[in-house]
Amino acid sequence: MTSKRERAIVVSALKHAAPYIRLFKGKVFVIKVGGEVFADPARTSDFMEQVGLLHQVGIRVVLIHGGGPQSTELAAALGLDTTFVDGRRVTDDASLNVAAMVLNGQINTRILARCRDLQIPAVGISGVDAGLIRAHKRPPVERAGSSPVDYGFVGDIDAVEADILRKQLDNGLMPVVSPLSCDESGTLLNINADTVAAAIAAELDAEKLILATGAPGILEDVNDPGSLISYIDRAALDKLRESGKLADGMLPKAAAIDAAIANGVQRVHIISYKLPDSLLLEVFTNEGTGTLVVDDIQGLTPAEQGDGT
Numbered sequence: 001m002t003s004k005r006e007r008a009i010v011v012s013a014l015k016h017a018a019p020y021i022r023l024f025k026g027k028v029f030v031i032k033v034g035g036e037v038f039a040d041p042a043r044t045s046d047f048m049e050q051v052g053l054l055h056q057v058g059i060r061v062v063l064i065h066g067g068g069p070q071s072t073e074l075a076a077a078l079g080l081d082t083t084f085v086d087g088r089r090v091t092d093d094a095s096l097n098v099a100a101m102v103l104n105g106q107i108n109t110r111i112l113a114r115c116r117d118l119q120i121p122a123v124g125i126s127g128v129d130a131g132l133i134r135a136h137k138r139p140p141v142e143r144a145g146s147s148p149v150d151y152g153f154v155g156d157i158d159a160v161e162a163d164i165l166r167k168q169l170d171n172g173l174m175p176v177v178s179p180l181s182c183d184e185s186g187t188l189l190n191i192n193a194d195t196v197a198a199a200i201a202a203e204l205d206a207e208k209l210i211l212a213t214g215a216p217g218i219l220e221d222v223n224d225p226g227s228l229i230s231y232i233d234r235a236a237l238d239k240l241r242e243s244g245k246l247a248d249g250m251l252p253k254a255a256a257i258d259a260a261i262a263n264g265v266q267r268v269h270i271i272s273y274k275l276p277d278s279l280l281l282e283v284f285t286n287e288g289t290g291t292l293v294v295d296d297i298q299g300l301t302p303a304e305q306g307d308g309t
Contacts, residue, residue, distance in 0.1 A: 165177075
């Protein structure tokens with residue numbers, strides 16, 4: 001039997017969440033989750049339960065997933081080397097086959113299976129489907145002090161056919177997007193999931209882009225988890241990058257965040273999937289749990305800056 005104290009906690013939580021539910025009902029949230037979340041069944045369940053709750057209160061969710069750890073693990077099992085440059089994976093012929101197996105086969109299907117259990121009406125889709133992501137093969141990238149880097153079958157985005165996702169959202173479905181894409185001739189291309197999430201968020205005029213990662217957010221000192229930055233703007237984020245304070249894995253995220261905000265996304269959140277209920281706390285409380293990135297800090301509300309209740 002529920003005690004009076006437990007009932008009071010439940011009622012208080014509902015009252016606290018109600019203004020946020022009213023504010024965000026019908027809005028689009030694009031959520032990107034790293035593949036490491038889906039390497040553990042318990043972690044998968046915990047995170048997808050939070051995503052399901054957002055869907056159930058009327059938020060239109062598009063979920064984009066990565067698959068880095070699983071791709072690296074499968075590549076190693078097949079005797080293949082994995083190469084990263086500035087936090088981005090180099091994709092040769094063999095690595096591309098691995099990406100296709102992991103992203104579209106293993107991870108997307110497992111997410112959908114978990115959604116079935118949670119009664120979330122999810123539909124799997126990749127950048128290849130119906131031309132969702134139109135891309136071209138990235139040319140070799142010049143780097144100061146070294147020879148150009150050929151990333152192989154890695155794509156740069158030309159366009160996002162957002163109506164494909166809008167139709168699914170309008171029908172009450174939750175798209176679960178694999179970032180695997182292709183060019184106009186049908187050549188498969190591997191695109192960083194953060195990059196795909198930023199492009200989709202911009203095209204859908206998303207209320208929020210949320211990046212769930214292993215880090216607690218953006219850190220002033222990468223070696224000090226206690227140096228979490230609660231909120232930051234694009235200019236300050238760029239200064240962190242220029243000063244070398246962003247670790248390799250955060251570099252493509254910083255680029256994706258900058259692109260999303262430059263193209264109209266008002267709020268980008270970086271949270272840790274390791275923190276219990278981090279997604280719900282980020283959405284339904286002023287304090288949040290991670291880092292909020294905006295175009296200009298002057299545009300933050302007092303509550304978002306921690307000056308309100």
